[in-house]
Amino acid sequence: MSILKNKKQADYTIIVGCGRLGANLANTLSEEGENVLILDKEKEAFRKLSPSFGGLTVEGDGTDLDVLKKADISRANAVIAVTNNDNTNILIAQLAKEWYSVGRVISRLYDPERECVYRELGIDTICPAVLSANEIDKLLEKPARTKEAV
Amino acid sequence: MKGNVLLVGGRSKAKSLAQSLLKKGYRVTVINKDLLDCEKLAENEKLTVIHGDGTKPYVLEDAGAGNMEIVIALTPRDEDNLVICELCKKKFRVPKTLSLLSDPQKTDFFYKMGVDSVVCAISAVTSIIEQQAFMEEMAKAIPIGEGRVQLLEVPITETDPAAQKQVWEIALPKEVIIGCILRRDQTLIPRGDTRILAGDILVLIAGNEQEEIAILELKGGEAKWRK
Numbered sequence: 222m223s224i225l226k227n228k229k230q231a232d233y234t235i236i237v238g239c240g241r242l243g244a245n246l247a248n249t250l251s252e253e254g255e256n257v258l259i260l261d262k263e264k265e266a267f268r269k270l271s272p273s274f275g276g277l278t279v280e281g282d283g284t285d286l287d288v289l290k291k292a293d294i295s296r297a298n299a300v301i302a303v304t305n306n307d308n309t310n311i312l313i314a315q316l317a318k319e320w321y322s323v324g325r326v327i328s329r330l331y332d333p334e335r336e337c338v339y340r341e342l343g344i345d346t347i348c349p350a351v352l353s354a355n356e357i358d359k360l361l362e363k364p365a366r367t368k369e370a371v
Numbered sequence: 372m373k374g375n376v377l378l379v380g381g382r383s384k385a386k387s388l389a390q391s392l393l394k395k396g397y398r399v400t401v402i403n404k405d406l407l408d409c410e411k412l413a414e415n416e417k418l419t420v421i422h423g424d425g426t427k428p429y430v431l432e433d434a435g436a437g438n439m440e441i442v443i444a445l446t447p448r449d450e451d452n453l454v455i456c457e458l459c460k461k462k463f464r465v466p467k468t469l470s471l472l473s474d475p476q477k478t479d480f481f482y483k484m485g486v487d488s489v490v491c492a493i494s495a496v497t498s499i500i501e502q503q504a505f506m507e508e509m510a511k512a513i514p515i516g517e518g519r520v521q522l523l524e525v526p527i528t529e530t531d532p533a534a535q536k537q538v539w540e541i542a543l544p545k546e547v548i549i550g551c552i553l554r555r556d557q558t559l560i561p562r563g564d565t566r567i568l569a570g571d572i573l574v575l576i577a578g579n580e581q582e583e584i585a586i587l588e589l590k591g592g593e594a595k596w597r598k
Contacts, residue, residue: 284450286476308426311457312450320480334428335454337462 232256235297237283237313238304242329244269246301251275258292283313289321299325307331314344373397374440379425379455381445381471382408386415388443393417400434426454428462436463444470449477456486478517512582521577522550525589529569533589539563543588544581550574 233256236243247259248271257276260283261267267278281288283304294300300317302310307330314328319342327345330336339346373396378385380403389399389412399418402425403409413420423430425446436442442459444452449472456468469488470481481489498514511524527534533541538549538561551574552559552567559565567573577585 285474306450308448308450308454311454315453315484316480319483332427335426335458337428337458341461 233258233297234299234301235260235292235294235317236301236303237261238302238310239266239269239278240303240305241269243301243303246303247276248274258297260288260292284309284316286316289316294323295321297323299323299327302326302328307335311335311339314339315342318342318344375400375435375438377402377431377434377436377439377442377459377465379442379444379446380404380451381447382411384445384471386412388445389415389418400439402430402434426451426458428458431455431458431463436465439463439465441465441467441469444468446471447473449474453481453484453486456481457484460485482517519578521575521582523573523575523577523582523586525573525575525586527567527569527571527573527589531569531589532591533567533573534569536567537563538565538567541567541588544577544584546578546581547585548576550576 234250236247236257236259239247239259239261243259243261244266247257250257251274257274258279259267259270259276260279260281262280262282264280267280270278279288279292281291283289283302294317297317300314300323302313302317304310304313310328310330314326317323318326325345326343327347328339330339330346330348331350333348333351336346336348376392376397376399378389378399378401381388382403382405385401385403389401392399393415400421401409401412401418402421402423403412404422404424406422409420409422412418419434421430421434423433425431425434425444436459439459442456442465444455446452446455452470452472456470459465459468467487468485469490470486472478472481472489472491473493475491475494478489478491478494513522514520515522543549549561552561552565553572553574554568554570573589575582575585
């Protein structure tokens with residue numbers, strides 16, 4: 222991590238969870254030239270990253286303080302929690318926001334009902350079910366409109 | 372009739388805790404994810420058992436989380452326990468939440484997130500083992516309130532300066548009181564004129580790290596006793 226050492230607040234993003242979403246996001250950010258560090262419990266998960274991925278990978282449990290320290294979390298400017306477990310994402314997001322004072326924290330949440338835990342803390346949430354429902358709703362509205370137009 | 376208590380997760384822990392709370396007159400509800408565990412727990416007729424994931428708001432609602440006085444999160448996963456406590460606190464306004472924690476490093480973080488009481492089984496067990504293994508029978512100490520207060524068990528022998536003295540004669544630091552005297556099978560609550568005898572075990576409550584001074588006063592000599 223020597224490239225990051227000179228700046229007090231390094232300009233880099235930590236992604237926790239190298240699933241489809243995590244890996245995709247890491248590849249995109251890396252292509253855009255951002256510094257990315259991706260964390261996952263299992264080494265195998267990193268195979269989802271593209272061969273041109275230029276960021277760092279750390280193998281370890283994202284809820285373990287030692288692992289987060291190793292990932293230099295206090296100097297990251299964004300943390301994105303996208304593991305496959307809502308509660309793990311909640312814990313990581315809160316650790317990042319409240320314990321390490323990371324500026325930007327985004328988290329994926331499958332169950333929108335748990336959002337009240339986040340709202341007060343300034344953690345942004347992405348809820349796939351709600352997003353999908355909105356998109357489907359839009360698609361349903363479209364043909365109706367064209368009919369009206371006709 | 373005492374208040375309502377909700378236990379979430381935990382197999383044998385939930386069972387024995389539920390039994391002891393029922394005996395004390397609380398109304399106890401248990402949530403468990405595992406159907407077999409639920410059936411085991413339901414053998415106790417007085418217990419309300421709900422099968423479901425206690426980290427989901429609607430399951431907590433079914434269990435009547437809004438009417439609970441105390442919610443205790445006993446699952447083996449720290450993140451689940453945190454979410455249970457936060458949901459109960461923020462969504463259901465439960466006055467007191469308690470969480471079991473396996474990673475001792477996160478104790479302060481859990482308190483910061485609003486959990487009222489955090490019990491870290493691993494650090495409690497290791498400290499008891501450490502005490503049993505390395506500390507001689509000089510004194511046993513139990514930390515309370517994140518270690519700000521110590522509860523001490525101090526046995527008094529014939530040669531100790533405190534033996535044969537009345538409580539008022541002993542110059543204990545202000546932050547230390549003798550809460551109780553264990554004399555054979557009796558339990559005495561001491562007053563100023565209570566005389567301490569050899570063979571007594573004193574139970575001290577000590578704040579502000581004054582316990583060492585108190586023990587020196589009671590048992591004399593150089594600091595034989597170390598934390």
